[in-house]
Amino acid sequence: MAKVKHESSWYPLEPGESVLDALLRQGVVVPNSCRAGACQSCLMRAMAGTVPEAAQVGLKETLRAQGYFLACACRPPAGAVLEVTGAEALRVPARITSLSALSPSVLQVSLVTDSPLAYRAGQYLSLVRADGLTRSYSLASLPREDALELHVRLHPGGAMSGWLAHDARPGDVLDIQGPAGSCFYVPGRPEQPLLLAGTGTGLAPLYGIVRDALEAGHTGPIWLFHGARTPEGLYLTRELRELAERYPQLHYRPGVLEGGTRDVAEGALDVLIRAECPRPVGWRAWLCGDGPLVLSLRKKLFLAGLPLKDLHVDAFLPSVPQAQRGIDAGA
């Protein structure tokens, strides 16, 4: 049996159980969201003992070296002994400066930190409320801008999104942790065609990446596809049309599954992309949003000739609600 020490108490682990599941099962509050090793909300630090390699996948070298690991991906072998602490040291307070609706289902949340956060446009961070509730969101802002801008999709019954929409006020303070993620623009080859595609609030990182690329002097064609089920799911359309007028190399293509108009194409995102970008060989691409759709799109673009190293993906995973914990802990 493996065991974990946290704040002077020892917690036994069931065979194959993750550190996150074991601590939650035994009443310890650990921030967490996707529980799939992606969002990095459940970052913890090992003060003693050896963390399995799989628990540090995707972490920055500096974090690994300090013993940080993802509790949801940490399944110590039988007999292992770990002493862990939370990642409070990595969090910084951030003050909400504005909350405004981008569409009926998307809220724009702006925050400022005391000292500027070092990040790349398109990365994501975790919001940690005072009670420990944690969710990760992509950054839509640019590092040179004063505020950190997040696009929060309003989920029916969503804990964080509901709180932000109804209870939070400008001036409220949360902690942020991050940034994380490798879905960003790297300057170089300014003439290379770029493909940016996303659904829903997958537009947030793309809105940062497209402006980052344009400001870095990217001259090659940039295709930005934003998909939604209906026109109500599209947002920032006016801003993006204006951006495309200012930068002729930018082609903004909103698309919906139903209710298309003269300005908004109708059809599945991959079909719309194939119609306008039939041969993306030698391109770079960023795909963000709904998990299954983004992963399927990546496969199609890989088969169409994009190398894996030029395919940047941020597949949004749903947070696992409290009620399901008992169920999937056994899966």
Place this chain on the structure above:
Amino acid sequence: MSVGAEKSVYEELGGEPAMAAAVEVFYRRVLADEHISHFFEDVDMERQAAKQKAFLTMVTGGPVHYSGLDMRAGHAHLVQRGLADSHFDAVAGHLKATLEELGVAGPLVARVLAIAESARADVLGR
């Protein structure tokens, strides 16, 4: 060159960079083949590509060595899902086509396929 130090196909092809190029071609071929693509679907495409690169490195005689037991253990879950000779043949066919597409000479392709063939019983759990 010392006696008996015959160059591996891996070295003939140019080592690691050649494998990186080959895996893109090979992975595209197996994913596009509906008879076998379900064995290669993976949420983490980078991880899947890394596994295939290790496979290509092994069958070309490069610095990756799996024991028969490794091959057995690594494919047992696929055998449970119905992995059979027809799938092995299809993968070997894509391996051959990949090497040919990259301009590898016939005798070298034959050497690679012979190494791959030697893993058949372990891969299929027989």
